[in-house]
Each structure stands twice: as C-alpha cells, then as structure tokens.
Amino acid sequence: TRRSQFGWVAVNFKTICSEAKSSGSCAGCSSWSPWGKCTSDCGGGNQTRTRNCGNTHGEEDGCQCKEIDMEDCNTYSCPVNGQWGNWSSFSACSATDPHTCGTKIRTRACTNPAPSKGGKTCEGRDVETVGCSGGKKIPLKVAGHCQETKGNDTNPGQEALPGCFPQPEDCLEACQENTDATGCEYNTVNKGCYIHTAHITAVKDNKGTICWLFIVNELSGSCTNNTSPIAGNFTSEACLKSCQEKDDAKGCQYNIGKNECSYFTCPMSEADSNEKVTCWTFNKGLFDADQGTNCTMMRTPSARSAPRTSSARTVTRTSFAGKMLKTSSSRKITGTSSDKESTIE
Secondary structure (H helix, E strand, O other), X not given: OEEEOOEEEOOOOXXXXXXXXXXXXXXXXXXXXXXXOOOOOOOOEEEEEEOOOOOOOOHHHOEEOOOEEEEEEOOOOOOEOOOOOOOOOOOOOOOOOOOOEEEEEEEOOOOOOOOEOOOXXXXXXXXXXXXEEOOOOOOEEEEOEEEOEOOEOOOOOEEEOOOXXXXXXXXXXXXXXXXXXXXXXXXOOOOOEEEEOOOOOEEEOOOOEEEEEOOOEEEEOXXXXXXXXXOOOOOHHHHHHHHHOOOOOOEEEEEOOOOEEEEEOOOOOOEOOOOOEEEEEOOHHHOOOOOOOOOOOOOOOXXXXXXXXXXXXOOOOEEEOOEEEEEEEEEEOOOOOOEEEEEEO
C-alpha cells in the first residue's frame, strides 16, 4: 500500500510474467486469441493478441500474468508508384523560315519519384508536340548604342516608340511585335525605346543604352561538342540569357531533357538532328570582326547545312528574323566550306 493525498491506496508492483511460463497461476489463463490486423500494409507495423487470465494473478510466483502480446508485422518495403516530373522547355521550332509552320516538342520523365518495389509506372505521354511558326525574332543583347553605319550615331532607320517602358524588357517586347524590326534600343536613363528597321552594322560602347540585334538563329539540334558548361539548372530562356552574358560566346546550346546550358566560342551555322538539344548561333560576325581564335573548320558531324554549288561565287541563304543573309567570297566564316564575307541584303 502507499499513501496519497486521497489516503491509503493499494498499488500492485508485481512484474509481468513471461509468456513462456506454463506452470503456476498463469497456467489458468485462456488461450491466446488470433493475431489482430497489422497496423500497416507495408513498411512495418504491429499486431496484437490477447488472453484472459481472470482473477489468477500469480501471487505465489510474485508476478502478474501477461494478457496482451504484440509483435512486428509487414516489415517489407512498400511499393512506390511513379510520378511525372516537370515538363521541360520546348525545343526549337522545326521551321526556320519566317511565317512557316513547324513543330516543337517538350518532354517529361517518370522520375518524381520513379516507380520501384513493384509500384505502378506513370500514365500518359512523356513527349508533347505542338505547332509553331518559324522565323521568331530572337535578340542578341549588347551593351551600347546601335549604329546602322559604323562610326555614325545618326540612324535614319531608328524611330522612337510611344508609350511607357519602365523596364528594358518592356521596350524589347514592343519592338519584337513589329515585323519590320531589325533591332531595338533602350535608354536606361530616360527610359526611351527606339525601334530599328534598317540593318545594324555596329554597336558603340555606351553604358547608358542597350542594343538588341535580331540576328540570333535558333536551330533544332546540337551545333558542336566543343562547348563550355554553365553551372545551374536552366530553362531555355534562362540559358540563352546566361550565354549572352559571356563576352566571348558565339552561340549557346541547351539540353531540354537535362536542363543543361553551355556556350561555344567559335561561330557555327549548322546543327545535327538531335531534337532534344537547342542551339542558338549569335552571328556576331555581322557587326563584330572578331570570329574567335583557333576556329578553323569546326563543323558538327552529320550536321544539316544549306545546299552549296560548286561555282566560285557561292550564295547561301539563311533567315535572320525575316531578313536574308547573302554571303560572297572574301572572309572566312567557321562552319562553311569556302572563304566568305557576310553582308545583309
């Protein structure tokens, strides 16, 4: 007995007898009941069984009879059903000429998580194909003032756009809506936005302005294996933006399945047939004479290229934002089979 605030009370301090005990007072207990339902279908649970020992408390053995028994059950791993990961960015449009129809794809993987332990795989498609229009105006961003004639700040083809442009992106979007635009300029001081409809041949260094030249080509496929990776997990838009921040970049590649971004420092003009890679060629040679170093004939194996003739003067036409690039013999451009000089008609 023990005294409490309510007076003296009886407390039984006898230990629980082992279930293996078969003699003494516990021998009078009933048989164990069947095991109850496991608390979990997998991954580990427990189940119990009971018996009734009535008033038999094993006084002579100094212990109480065990009336509840518990054990582990269903300890095997649970099956894991697969779940879809996020959709990738879209690939480049298969059509490159302006206002022509093509297709582009995006993919997803059943890895979030992947099915395991007998779990179900994901339902639905892992590839989505949608229609697209070729000839998208893709800008090359350069810090400075756009010049239609190198060394001349007067631009007859430049026109101020009316409206409010608090951010550079607002100006760029307005310019891209104009089908005749060849470039765009933004003044970061007075927030002025200017559209160019004549060809831009140079960019004058000026920290107060941004010049976008619509000369970037988007190709479906890999342009080269000689690239430098950029650390991070990218969307296609973020990849292109990061590449343009590299001063020596002549183009950019994006793996839409792995979200990997890289850039290359030698001009390229062709891509292979890998539709899970997007390549952007910056075509800086159209306004910058620097064509990179050690860039002699670096072509992608099995690359697609425009048809060539065997004449001394070869003309290859490639679309640049709705305009046509005419090449004539004079200066070497990597990725072609003859010495050429690039001018825009």
